[in-house]
Amino acid sequence: MTSHAKPSGTAIPSSAAHARNPGMTLDLDRVAGASANSAAIARRAAQIPARRSLKGAHQAAWLARAxxxxxxxxxxGDDTPGRVRRLCxxxxxxxxxxxxxxxxLPAITTGAVCVYHEMIAPAVEALAGTGIPVAAVSTGFPAGLSPFDLRLKEIEASVAAGAAEIDIVISRRHVLTGNWQALYDETRAMRAACGPAHMKAILATGELGTLRNVARAxxxxxxxxxxxxxxxTGKEGVNATLPVSxxxxxxxxxxxxxxxxxxGYKPAGGISKAKDALSYMALMKDELGDDWLRPDLxxxxxxxxxxxxxxxLEHHVTGAYSASWRHAMG
Known part of the structure; x- marks a missing residue:
């Protein structure tokens, strides 16, 4: 993104309808053929924040979209219903x-609220009537090492409790050992357990060893x-990065x-600054287009x-930076 262009459409988008990914038969040849040129990826990733040029109202529009x-x-571990209600x-x-x-700008909301299974009920209650979905982390988050039948039951329980989205964790050992059939079979079963709830597959890229493994997973x-x-998961030593993205x-x-x-794509962990969000959004616009600047993708x-x-945004309006404690999350 080299200009001051706004995202196409209004600053606050509505979800664009698209058919849900049904998956396909595992194609081991295509998986084996997935590769990653680390040097070229590093060069391209370094260009993204350097080329981003957003100022004034254009930057404010992109941040509102973010x-x-x-x-x-x-x-x-110390989450409580009260904390979750404040977050909602x-x-x-x-x-x-x-x-x-x-x-x-009109009123806006965040894309979702993400919690552990035990906090689904207070989140669903607090968000009733808003259209904001509750996402739950399931399948033995964050390690994904609990018995597989229990991981599936956890998904089903979270959907029954009202979660509209399930963030599952894959078995990293299958990637590290190249057991793509096992990874496919487990992930396919998790997708089935999600039913109508949308499934976000967490790859835990910081634990996969190589960018080639990231591509194949x-x-x-x-x-x-x-x-x-x-x-x-946000719990690994290395979380979202531009090269991995x-x-x-x-x-x-x-x-x-x-x-x-x-x-859809979800970078998670370590993204705490507005300038970083703009870099990820620039990446999405450049590589995938405006459809991927909406919360459904x-x-x-x-x-x-x-x-x-x-x-x-307050600085854009007032010309002054306020203390961070004035913008508490809950």
Whole structure:
């Protein structure tokens, strides 16, 4: 993205309808053929923030769009229903009304609220009538090492509790040992257990060893029917990065070209600054187009990111930066 262009359409998009990815038969030849030129990927990734040039109202429009793409997340061992309800209140009104009025923008919400299974009920109650989906992390998150039958039951329980989206974790050992059939079979069974709920397949890319493994795991997850592929749980030592994202979104593009089906993308973990969000959005626009700048095909897994975006929007309106504590998440 080299110009000051706004995302096409209005600053606050509605979801674009597209057919859900049904998956396909595992094609081991195509998986084996997936590759990644690390040097070229690193060069291209380095260009993305360097080429981004957004100022003034154009930057504010992109940041407002970014708010609608956030899966506002709390995945802490000390989560309580009260904390989740406060987070849901922030999801319902993520940016102060006076800032939206000054920017001449309508009311917006975040893309979803993401919680552990135990917090689904208070989240669903707090978001009733808003249209904001509840996403639940399931399948033995974050390691994905619990017995497989229990992982499937956890998915089913989360869907029954009201989760409209399920963030599953793949078995990393299948990637590391090249057991693509096992990875496909497990992910396919998880997709079936999700039923009507959309499935985001977390690859935990920081634990996959190579970019080639990231590319191959992306293909297998999409062949198994993933609605989204997601970088990380946020608990790994290395989470979302631009090089990994480039590999994954190019796999999404190739899968679309092969099958005609669009798969979403979710970078997660370590994205806390507004400038970083703009870089990821630039990547999506350049590599996949405007359709992937909408919440049905692109999400950020984040919490503190929203606070920094709101702070930047306030600076655009007032010319001054406020303290970060003025933009608490809950």
């Amino acid at each position: 708010v609608t793409l956030i899966d506002l997340t709390t995945l802490s 209140a922030k999801a319902r009104q993520p940016v102060r009304a006076d800032l939206l009025a000054a920017l001449d 992306s293909w297998v997850a999409m062949m198994a029917g993933a609605d989204f592929i997601k970088t990380s 480039l590999v994954m979104v190019r796999a999404i593009r190739a899968y679309r070209d092969l099958t005609g089906f669009k798969v 692109f999400r950020f897994g984040a919490s503190s990111l929203l606070g920094d975006i709101e702070r930047q």
